[in-house]
Amino acid sequence: MKSFVSIEDIGILEAPEEVLSTMTKDGKRKWLYPIESKGSFYWKRLALGWGLIAFFVLLPIIRINGKPAILLDFINREFAIFGMTFFPTDTFLLMVFGIAALLSIVIFTALFGRVWCGWGCPQTVYLEFVYRPIERWIEGKEHVRKKRNEGPWTWDKIWRRSLRFAIYGVISLALANVFVSYFVGWERLLLWMTQPPAQHWGFFLMMAITTGLILYDFGYFREQMCTIACPYARFQSVLMDEDSLIVSYDPNRGEPRARRSKKKIKQELAGEIEAKGDCIDCFACVRTCPTGIDIRDGLQMECVACTQCIDACDSIMDKIEKTRGLIRYTSERELEHKKTRAVRPRTVVYGVLLVALVSMFAIAFTSRGSYDINVGRNVGEPFTVLQDGRITNRLRFRVRNLKNTPVSFEIQVIEPANTETRIIGVSPTPLAPFEMKRVEAFVIIPETAFIEDDVEGVFNLIFDDSTTKTVTFPLLGPSK
Numbered sequence: 001m002k003s004f005v006s007i008e009d010i011g012i013l014e015a016p017e018e019v020l021s022t023m024t025k026d027g028k029r030k031w032l033y034p035i036e037s038k039g040s041f042y043w044k045r046l047a048l049g050w051g052l053i054a055f056f057v058l059l060p061i062i063r064i065n066g067k068p069a070i071l072l073d074f075i076n077r078e079f080a081i082f083g084m085t086f087f088p089t090d091t092f093l094l095m096v097f098g099i100a101a102l103l104s105i106v107i108f109t110a111l112f113g114r115v116w117c118g119w120g121c122p123q124t125v126y127l128e129f130v131y132r133p134i135e136r137w138i139e140g141k142e143h144v145r146k147k148r149n150e151g152p153w154t155w156d157k158i159w160r161r162s163l164r165f166a167i168y169g170v171i172s173l174a175l176a177n178v179f180v181s182y183f184v185g186w187e188r189l190l191l192w193m194t195q196p197p198a199q200h201w202g203f204f205l206m207m208a209i210t211t212g213l214i215l216y217d218f219g220y221f222r223e224q225m226c227t228i229a230c231p232y233a234r235f236q237s238v239l240m241d242e243d244s245l246i247v248s249y250d251p252n253r254g255e256p257r258a259r260r261s262k263k264k265i266k267q268e269l270a271g272e273i274e275a276k277g278d279c280i281d282c283f284a285c286v287r288t289c290p291t292g293i294d295i296r297d298g299l300q301m302e303c304v305a306c307t308q309c310i311d312a313c314d315s316i317m318d319k320i321e322k323t324r325g326l327i328r329y330t331s332e333r334e335l336e337h338k339k340t341r342a343v344r345p346r347t348v349v350y351g352v353l354l355v356a357l358v359s360m361f362a363i364a365f366t367s368r369g370s371y372d373i374n375v376g377r378n379v380g381e382p383f384t385v386l387q388d389g390r391i392t393n394r395l396r397f398r399v400r401n402l403k404n405t406p407v408s409f410e411i412q413v414i415e416p417a418n419t420e421t422r423i424i425g426v427s428p429t430p431l432a433p434f435e436m437k438r439v440e441a442f443v444i445i446p447e448t449a450f451i452e453d454d455v456e457g458v459f460n461l462i463f464d465d466s467t468t469k470t471v472t473f474p475l476l477g478p479s480k
């Protein structure tokens with residue numbers, strides 16, 4: 001029976017050099033080969049990760065209130081979000097929505113730290129549960145890959161690398177299609193795919209760039225997205241405090257760390273020799289870390305809270321028959337043997353602000369009404385005097401149906417008295433769900449109406465769902 005906790009048991013590593021985790025001493029990129037740690041957190045993250053991937057693919061496909069669950073159509077300036085449809089005229093609503101979303105991130109981070117990074121961020125989900133498993137499948141385990149990558153270009157290295165990137169390319173193209181469908185919708189995407197590229201060269205260019213960026217990110221850039229590029233990581237230090245949830249090593253329990261045999265650990269437990277800390281300095285937590293850090297050095301910006309070190313350390317604790325949780329979810333206060341507080345000044349202030357914003361949004365959204373109407377004057381002459389002395393103004397009524405049912409409307413002039421409207425086009429004007437139409441009309445006003453310079457025109461827009469909307473617009477005529 002082996003008495004030492006060997007490399008086969010737990011994979012002891014030499015201590016890494018004290019440089020940036022993803023950089024060699026001479027400043028070159030250091031490739032990381034994080035080892036998979038299949039503990040309880042891994043399986044939960046895997047299930048959630050694949051759930052989120054399915055969610056990401058389905059969101060532009062499933063329809064709510066006749067629209068995709070998410071459609072950010074910048075070309076037609078129409079934004080559908082979970083059954084709510086916004087237009088550029090909804091600037092206030094979109095602004096409140098945006099601020100509320102930002103505040104939600106702030107409050108979530110204050111309470112749960114970087115849980116999003118480790119569990120929900122596409123960078124982590126796709127890298128850990130799609131791209132890296134493919135790499136392991138084609139190129140083998142970490143130590144095999146490292147040896148091959150650092151060696152010369154052999155046929156074995158060439159075909160494995162080529163196959164991996166070919167599969168990466170196909171997956172990246174599929175993801176790019178899903179991503180682009182968030183902006184153009186699936187129907188349009190499928191239509192464009194069946195038409196000649198020259199007809200939609202902008203779309204094909206966008207697709208090629210998106211595919212290239214995804215491939216570059218997951219094939220090469222990888223953890224640097226989190227450690228160098230992501231702004232959220234830079235902000236976390238101001239968003240989090242000593243009560244925020246973190247993944248942390250417990251130095252009270254782990255120190256003084258010492259690499260030692262199982263026999264010695266048993267002697268320590270029996271009180272035969274002086275007890276050391278629970279950390280046996282095996283580096284399993286470092287070898288599994290996707291950002292290459294040593295969590296025992298304390299809270300670091302590079303930590304994405306992925307929990308892989310928890311799983312790795314828990315399996316070591318099982319092997320040396322110690323309680324799990326040397327690395328665990330905790331807070332800085334808890335590590336100081338104080339109680340973690342969920343309710344604290346910053347969470348209360350953020351919470352109150354969030355409730356106020358959500359209420360404001362709900363009130364503004366529900367009172368938005370069913371139609372958005374805007375009246376303007378057509379370009380050209382402000383008015384024309386007819387042979388019989390009457391005055392015409394050419395106006396433009398822009399009407400949007402904000403409902404998901406079709407409707408039609410007609411325009412009637414109420415004031416000034418004896419004024420006529422001549423609609424250019426069809427009247428009543430049909431409007432499909434969420435459709436916007438511009439209706440031009442000549443408004444013919446009796447000369448006697450212009451006692452003063454300007455006259456206020458009052459118009460009723462009568463919809464076939466028994467709604468009547470009244471709008472006013474100044475009518476112009478000759479100066480008196």
Ligand code: SF4
Binds near residue numbers: 280313
């Ligand atoms: S914290 Fe756990 S996994 Fe990390 S070196 Fe110590 S015993 Fe090993």
Ligand code: SF4
Binds near residue numbers: 307310
């Ligand atoms: S330190 Fe642990 S939780 Fe943080 S990134 Fe590394 S493995 Fe993930």
